Amino acid sequence: xxxxxxxxxxxxxxxxxxxxxxxxxxxxxxxxxxxxxxxxxxxxxxxxxxxxxxxxxxxxxxxxxxxxxxxxxxxxxxxxxxxxxxxxxxxxxxxxxxxxxxxxxxxxxxxxxxxxxxxxxxxxxxxxxxxxxxxxxxxxxxxxxxxxxxxxxxxxxxxxxxxxxxxxxxxxxxxxxxxxxxxxxxxxxxxxxxxxxxxxxxxxxxxxxxxxxxxxxxxxxxxxxxxxxxxxxxxxxxxxxxxxxxxxxxxxxx
Amino acid sequence: xxxxxxxxxxxxxxxxxxxxxxxxxxxxxxxxxxxxxxxxxxxxxxxxxxxxxxxxxxxxxxxxxxxxxxxxxxxxxxxxxxxxxxxxxxxxxxxxxxxxxxxxxxxxxxxxxxxxxxxxxxxxxxxxxxxxxxxxxxxxxxxxxxxxxxxxxxxxxxxxxxxxxxxxxxxxxxxxxxxxxxxxxxxxxxxxxxxxxxxxxxxxxxxxxxxxxxxxxxxxxxxxxxxxxxxxxxxxxxxxxxxxxxxxxxxxxxxxxxxxxxxxxxxxxxxxxxxxxxxxxxxxxxxxxxxxxxxxxxxxxxxxxxxxxxxxxxxxxxx
Numbered sequence: 001x002x003x004x005x006x007x008x009x010x011x012x013x014x015x016x017x018x019x020x021x022x023x024x025x026x027x028x029x030x031x032x033x034x035x036x037x038x039x040x041x042x043x044x045x046x047x048x049x050x051x052x053x054x055x056x057x058x059x060x061x062x063x064x065x066x067x068x069x070x071x072x073x074x075x076x077x078x079x080x081x082x083x084x085x086x087x088x089x090x091x092x093x094x095x096x097x098x099x100x101x102x103x104x105x106x107x108x109x110x111x112x113x114x115x116x117x118x119x120x121x122x123x124x125x126x127x128x129x130x131x132x133x134x135x136x137x138x139x140x141x142x143x144x145x146x147x148x149x150x151x152x153x154x155x156x157x158x159x160x161x162x163x164x165x166x167x168x169x170x171x172x173x174x175x176x177x178x179x180x181x182x183x184x185x186x187x188x189x190x191x192x193x194x195x196x197x198x199x200x201x202x203x204x205x206x207x208x209x210x211x212x213x214x215x216x217x218x219x220x221x222x223x224x225x226x227x228x229x230x231x232x233x234x235x236x237x238x239x240x241x242x243x244x245x246x247x248x249x250x251x252x253x254x
Numbered sequence: 255x256x257x258x259x260x261x262x263x264x265x266x267x268x269x270x271x272x273x274x275x276x277x278x279x280x281x282x283x284x285x286x287x288x289x290x291x292x293x294x295x296x297x298x299x300x301x302x303x304x305x306x307x308x309x310x311x312x313x314x315x316x317x318x319x320x321x322x323x324x325x326x327x328x329x330x331x332x333x334x335x336x337x338x339x340x341x342x343x344x345x346x347x348x349x350x351x352x353x354x355x356x357x358x359x360x361x362x363x364x365x366x367x368x369x370x371x372x373x374x375x376x377x378x379x380x381x382x383x384x385x386x387x388x389x390x391x392x393x394x395x396x397x398x399x400x401x402x403x404x405x406x407x408x409x410x411x412x413x414x415x416x417x418x419x420x421x422x423x424x425x426x427x428x429x430x431x432x433x434x435x436x437x438x439x440x441x442x443x444x445x446x447x448x449x450x451x452x453x454x455x456x457x458x459x460x461x462x463x464x465x466x467x468x469x470x471x472x473x474x475x476x477x478x479x480x481x482x483x484x485x486x487x488x489x490x491x492x493x494x495x496x497x498x499x500x501x502x503x504x505x506x507x508x509x510x511x512x513x514x515x516x517x518x519x520x521x522x523x524x525x526x527x528x529x530x531x532x533x534x535x536x537x538x539x540x541x542x543x544x545x546x547x548x549x550x551x552x553x554x555x556x557x558x559x560x561x562x563x564x565x566x567x568x569x570x571x572x573x
Contacts (some may be wrong), residue, residue: 058449070444079451090449099435107439108450112432121435153562221526 001142006033008070010055015064017050020147026049028064029095032174032205037133037196039208039220039238043249048209049091051175055207056088057081068173079108085172089163090180091209101144102126102133104151105166118208118226122169136169137162140198157188161195168199175199181215193219211249213242225249256329261558262502262518265551269522273529280532283409288571291404291479293524294413295320297470300498300520301417301424301513302352302465305497308441310508311367315355315445316469316495317488318378323473325382328392328483339396344477345470351378352466356459367462373491377549382485387526394481396522403478415474417517420471424511437461441508497544498523500549503558 011031017024023135025047032038040107042048053059055066057075065072068084075081089129090170095104106129112122122160142156142161146204151159167175177196196219199206210216216223223235223247233248273280299316302329327344334340342432351374359370393401394490405412428434439447440457448454469488476487502519527545530540 062557077451078449082451086261091446094445096439098438098442103435104436107435108447108452110432110435120431120436121434123430124432124435126430 005219006036008032009034012051012055012061013067013069014064014128015051015054015063017054017059017064018062024229025054025061025064026192026225028229030224030231032172032207034205035200036222037200037206037208037220039210039216039223040226041210041213041216041223041245041249042226043211045228046226046249048211048226049178050229051226052178052207052209055081055133056086056090056176077105082170086170086174086176087167088176089160089167089178089180090153091182095159095163097153098150100148101137101151102147104162105129105133105136105169109170133169137165138167140165140195142195145195155188156193160184160188160192162193162204164195164199168202168204171186171204174205176209178209179211180208181210189215194202213245217242227251262515262522262551262555265501265554266522266525267517269330269529270527273525273532277529277532282531285431285528285532287409287411287414288405289521289524289528290414291406292528293410293521294411294417295472295488296491296498296523297417297492297517297520298468298475299488299495300502300516301421302468303495304499304502304504304513304516305424305437305461306367306465307504307506308437308495308508308511309457310383310441310444310506311359311459311461312496313352313355313369313379313462313465314368314371315351315374316465316472317491318375318382318551319348319351319466319469319488320473320491321487321489322351322378322382322385323470324477324483324487325385325392325457325485326483327473327477328394329385331394333403333455335396337396338439340396341474341531342400343400344473345467348473349463349467350469352469353459353463354463355466359462360455361395379485386483386485390486391480395477395481399474399478400481401451401478403475404481413479414477415434416471420468421517428513433457433460436439438509441510443509480559494523495520495550497500500555501548503555505555518549522551537538 004177008031013029015025015028022031040048040051050059054061057080060076061197066075073084081096096107111125111129114126137144142165144158151162162176164180180192184192193215196206207221208216220238223238223245225229225233225245233246279285292343301317316358323344326347327340330343331340331479355371358364359367364370400418402412428437430523436457439452440454444454498519499511499516501522502511503513504516526544530543
């Protein structure tokens with residue numbers, strides 16, 4: 001599954017993050033390549049969420065360097081990360097339930113004009129946003145019953161699909177998905193994971209955070225395991241390595 | 255689904271039809287003009303309240319703010335004989351109070367706007383009474399303000415035309431402009447809005463400021479209508495405006511509601527008040543009826559929510 005010549009899209013070296021006396025991330029290294037799905041696995045409190053919040057600009061690293069396309073960068077805000085082509089689908093805040101899919105896609109970066117007006121007073125180009133959203137949903141084979149209705153009225157799986165598609169729409173390099181199947185049933189999970197493989201086909205680098213072993217093994221090319229804020233191992237053939245991964249997650253000493 | 259979203263309009267039409275049957279005078283142009291003139295004040299406040307409620311907030315100070323603005327305007331009219339200046343003063347008072355509400359709420363890290371606007375309700379009302387120095391009205395308003403508050407074009411009051419224009423501007427602002435979209439985004443998910451690089455603190459300050467400015471407009475209309483300022487303007491108007499917005503389908507959970515339906519909610523309250531007067535219902539019973547209408551309207555909205563939920567399940571099964 002891994003491409004023969006893989007170009008690194010994003011990496012982080014010596015990532016360290018403290019919250020008071022708690023060492024949430026301890027010298028973590030990680031790299032993800034274009035056209036690759038990297039799983040980051042670990043139990044609750046292993047530091048997965050902290051890591052992706054640092055990679056998406058929500059938290060700042062205390063120590064360590066983030067490289068995008070091999071160049072060192074700093075993400076001070078989520079907008080910084082997005083400006084570098086890194087899009088994140090958060091587990092807790094997926095969508096704006098009161099807005100329709102197109103409005104969700106473009107929230108905070110609405111297409112609007114004319115340009116001589118201050119940004120807040122520009123008129124929304126709703127038609128353009130709606131058709132671009134429709135096109136992308138079609139390309140990614142996300143089928144919605146009604147594209148004009150607010151996403152609060154969609155099912156869990158459809159909502160997650162819209163959130164992932166939104167990230168794919170704007171990510172030029174990396175899509176980070178935090179437990180994208182956590183709240184979904186089996187059938188809906190399968191659909192979302194199919195969507196993840198389509199992101200890979202589009203050449204994007206995907207980081208998939210999960211503690212659900214079974215789902216992830218279906219799509220990940222590689223898995224990094226974290227425990228207590230540290231990176232404790234890496235597995236290349238995810239589908240064949242359930243026992244090994246479990247041992248890493250639970251604690252290697254056992 | 256389309257039927258559900260015009261619910262408030264259907265309710266208003268239903269009430270109008272019932273009143274027209276019960277009392278034929280109701281549908282005369284003269285009375286319609288009357289209803290519109292009586293409702294203009296509460297319509298104006300409701301439009302401001304709507305913006306705040308969309309962001310999950312509430313502004314309890316709108317009525318007291320309008321009273322304060324009218325008193326300051328009336329006192330200023332003693333030494334400044336300019337309609338435009340007095341209008342500007344009233345609008346400024348409203349805007350400043352609203353802006354302060356927003357600033358104290360956002361940067362004072364208040365737990366909920368209920369607290370800060372309750373405080374400013376008390377401060378504004380107290381200040382208005384203090385400045386009025388025991389008078390319940392301070393008579394006299396410039397021609398411009400009397401024109402805005404009490405003139406008519408045919409049977410249509412100028413105040414109603416003004417409310418209509420403001421509503422059109424706000425409808426375009428909320429549904430077609432970037433900042434309006436951000437107001438809905440902040441109401442839908444404040445943290446999500448923050449992560450989407452929306453300037454959430456400024457969006458919040460802006461809605462309280464606009465709400466205050468509209469309270470200033472309300473002060474102009476009320477002062478013009480009664481040809482004077484009064485520290486007693488807008489008592490319980492905060493509750494009427496909240497009721498109007500909620501009847502119009504907005505939710506305290508934020509992100510929902512629109513200008514048209516908020517206006518319909520405000521008109522519904524005005525129409526019912528007027529109808530009850532025509533039917534010679536006593537003031538005590540009127541309070542009870544208004545209360546029942548609010549409860550019924552919100553219950554209808556809850557049922558609508560449940561129906562939407564059912565529809566969603568049905569669609570998910572089909573998909």
